[in-house]
Amino acid sequence: MNIELRDICCGYSGRDVLSGVSLAFGPGEIVCLLGPNGSGKTTLFKAMLGLVPLRSGSALLDGKDIRNWSRRTIARRIGYIPQSHAHPFPFTVFDMVLMGRTSHIGTCAAPGRADRLAATEALEALHVRYLEHRIFTELSGGERQLVLIARALAQKPGMLIMDEPTASLDFGNQLLVLDHIRELAESGLLIIMSTHLPNHAFFFGTHVIMLKDRGVLGAGTPAATVNRDNMRALYNVDVNIVTTRLHDQREIQVCVPIAHCACDDRRTNKPVQEAP
């Protein structure tokens, strides 16, 4: 499935958070969205999901404008995995994943046999079927993330949007989640995720979008986009991009942070004089 944004502007209560953003992606791609806090990553996702109204421009799914689509129609095409946050009620994992079927169930109906099957398949696809009787709120962060991805899969979408899927996960769980994401992309899903680690883009990204100051700072393949100039412009951080050879002879690139550069300190907004 394809998504396209054409020159969109959107924001909250009179203030533009994004303006003039255009992009287009297709099936099987993994798009990593980089940008400092507050650069509009989540707003961009909401624009794709039709959750914030567009001031101008349009969002298209498979070439069709989603402006007047019902929530149900959008939910059958895009699965959204929000940043994990507190849930007040102790639903079981299975009930949680079953809620992914909302867009396939009639307004006055309860989930049926087909829905339970879809939920089970989704849990199996992520190898977390063993969790189905557990209480969602009692799971570890990594397990919770996998369950939320399973819920999105139960929607049977063509594309997944993930808001910082690895935030607050430990080193091992990050890799676990990333491996699953790669598997999903190989099965033909379009994946768009935000992240704070440029190495995620090198790890499996096919595209990178850099958001800053309400617009796109850079976009393209990870190798072409994640470079010293862009990283300095994006985060005020000096980096080295290092190419290293793995023991299986694959070459990969790694982004190594060196220092926060003082030349344009955002906190004081005062240029610091360079040493002679």
Next chain:
Amino acid sequence: MQEPEHSRRTARPGFRLMILAFSTGAVFLLSLPLGRYYIPVAEVVSALVGTLLPGQHSIPETLQTVLFNIRLPRIVVGMLVGAVLSAAGAVYQGMFRNPLVSPDILGASAGAGFGAALAIWCSWGIIATQISAFACGLAAVLAAWSISCRMRHAPMLALVLSGMLISTLFSAGTSAVKYIADPLDKLPAITFWLMGSLAACSTRDAVLLAAGAVAGLVPLLLVRWRLNVLSLGDEEAQALGLETGRLRFMVIICATLMTTVSVSVCGMVGWVGLIVPHLARMIVGPNYAVLLPASVLLGGAYLLVVDDLARMMAAVEVPLGILTALIGVPFFLFLLRYNRRDWQ
């Protein structure tokens, strides 16, 4: 592929619901003989049988009057009030994603209380009092709703805030009416009415309440599975394909209808809508597919037991509102202490 083996957690609630239904029925039957005028169980049974199968034998007139004109309506009203307040509390707790919410959070009770106080002060009749209570309760919630619609950015917070504002406004109105009311005559009437009581319930009240309960409960029961999704929060629910605005509007209308009808029939009965959903959640879990019917059954049984106590405990009837608070507060403390898992 085979259908997944179904978890015990989702299979057993059906059984638990059945036990709840039986218990509620038992409480109903056991409440019939109880009261100032004790009717032996055998006479209750023979009167019931005699009414269901007419022509068998005659029933003494006093028994007939007490049982069918006084006790039965009171029991039915008690069960319905408990059921609708618990249902309204359960759906509100999910919608506001907060287990500490009660059905009057949007000002329904405060509005209805003001309407009733006003009507008593104006010496309107009993029917006019009920209409006034209902209309003011509805007006309060609609006012809260329309204020919140102007704050689109955080719809839930806006609703809670405007509900608080409107409640304060109507409570102030009630105080004002009490202040200017005749202290010998009207003031006690208003005060007693606000304490809540089932003592004066008639068959007409029972019918009115039943109509309100059906109108409010049936739509909620129909969409009860979707209430789970609504409890995930606005954005998550929308991303899953739920039209949250529409569902929320329906929930508010139904809950308000039920709350105001119950306040207009028997005054303010607090704590039921807060506690019973918790109790139900402890028994059947948080899934609204079973939680909502469980709350309805449990609420009916709970308020009936409390009302049995109210009419048996002392020489004079204890106002229901006092008893529900006396039982509710310790129970709530117990929940806070031992059952923290339900809200984190």
